[in-house]
Amino acid sequence: MLRDVVPADREYWAGAAGDAPFPFGTPLVAGATLDRPQPAWFHPDVPPEPEIPFRHTVLFADEDLIVVDKPGFVPSTSNGRIVRETVQTRLRVEFGEDEIVPLHRLDRLTSGVLVCSRRAATRGSYQRLFQERAVEKLYVARVDGPVTVGPEWEPVALPMRKERGARQVTVGEGGTETLTWLRAVGPDTVEVRPVTGHTHQIRVVLNHLGMPIMGDDTYPVDRGLALYDYSSPLALRAVAVAFDDPHRGSRRVFRVGGAGGL
Incomplete structure (x- = not known):
C-alpha cells in the first residue's frame, strides 16, 4: 500500500x-x-538460480485456464528457495501474464496434471471447486514392496499431522482426518484417488500401508533435502483431473499419458 x-x-x-x-x-x-x-x-x-533441466508441457489453454504436465523436481510455486524455476514463474514468462497461479498443488517431486488460473475474475470460482472437494484427481504410483491392496477400490482413512519444521508427516491420534481411495493395477503399481488434500497425503498413506513409493526421499527414511539431486525421481504421477466447469457448464477432464477416465 x-x-x-x-x-x-x-x-x-x-x-x-x-x-x-x-x-x-x-x-x-x-x-x-x-x-x-x-x-x-x-x-x-529474484537472485539467479540454478536451472532445473526439466520442462513442462502445456496440455490445454483457454482464456481462464492453463493446464500443464508438470515435471518432477520443478515446484508448482515458490517454496522460498526456488522462485524462478517454478511452473508459475515459467508460465508467467512464457505467456507474458502476471496473474497466472496454480489452482492446486503438486509436490515438487510429483509429476503430472496441474491446473492453473490465468484470470483473477474467474479464479475464485475455480478455487472453490478444489476447496469444496468437487474436483476428482487420479494418480498412479509405483511402489517398493508388495502391493497390499486389492484390485477393487478401497477407502483408507488416516489422521495425519505435520509438526512445524519437520519434513515428515506422521500418522496418529489427534491428526487431521484424511481419506484416500486405492486399488492395485499391477504387481508394483497402485491407482490413487485422494479425497482430502493433506501435505504428502499419498506418500504417507502408501508408506503407512507398507508400500512406499519408489524414489521417495522422505518416506520411510528422511534422506534430507537435496534440491538439485535428480538421481532418484519419485514414481508418483497425477494422471487425470476432472471437474464441472462453473463458467462453461460442461465437464472438464484433463489427462496425461493415456490415463483412464474419472
Missing part, C-alpha cells in the same frame, strides 16, 4: 481497489503525489 508519494526504489503498478485513483495495472510514476492510499504491486528482485 503506497501513501503520499510513489517511491523511486523500483517500478510500481496500480493494484485494484474501489476508490483507487488509478486504474488497475497503470504504471505509477516515481515521485507522483497520492491524495489517498494506493494498492500497488511490483516485481521483487
Whole structure:
C-alpha cells in the first residue's frame, strides 16, 4: 500500500481497489503525489538460480485456464528457495501474464496434471471447486514392496499431522482426518484417488500401508533435502483431473499419458 508519494526504489503498478485513483495495472510514476492510499504491486528482485533441466508441457489453454504436465523436481510455486524455476514463474514468462497461479498443488517431486488460473475474475470460482472437494484427481504410483491392496477400490482413512519444521508427516491420534481411495493395477503399481488434500497425503498413506513409493526421499527414511539431486525421481504421477466447469457448464477432464477416465 503506497501513501503520499510513489517511491523511486523500483517500478510500481496500480493494484485494484474501489476508490483507487488509478486504474488497475497503470504504471505509477516515481515521485507522483497520492491524495489517498494506493494498492500497488511490483516485481521483487529474484537472485539467479540454478536451472532445473526439466520442462513442462502445456496440455490445454483457454482464456481462464492453463493446464500443464508438470515435471518432477520443478515446484508448482515458490517454496522460498526456488522462485524462478517454478511452473508459475515459467508460465508467467512464457505467456507474458502476471496473474497466472496454480489452482492446486503438486509436490515438487510429483509429476503430472496441474491446473492453473490465468484470470483473477474467474479464479475464485475455480478455487472453490478444489476447496469444496468437487474436483476428482487420479494418480498412479509405483511402489517398493508388495502391493497390499486389492484390485477393487478401497477407502483408507488416516489422521495425519505435520509438526512445524519437520519434513515428515506422521500418522496418529489427534491428526487431521484424511481419506484416500486405492486399488492395485499391477504387481508394483497402485491407482490413487485422494479425497482430502493433506501435505504428502499419498506418500504417507502408501508408506503407512507398507508400500512406499519408489524414489521417495522422505518416506520411510528422511534422506534430507537435496534440491538439485535428480538421481532418484519419485514414481508418483497425477494422471487425470476432472471437474464441472462453473463458467462453461460442461465437464472438464484433463489427462496425461493415456490415463483412464474419472
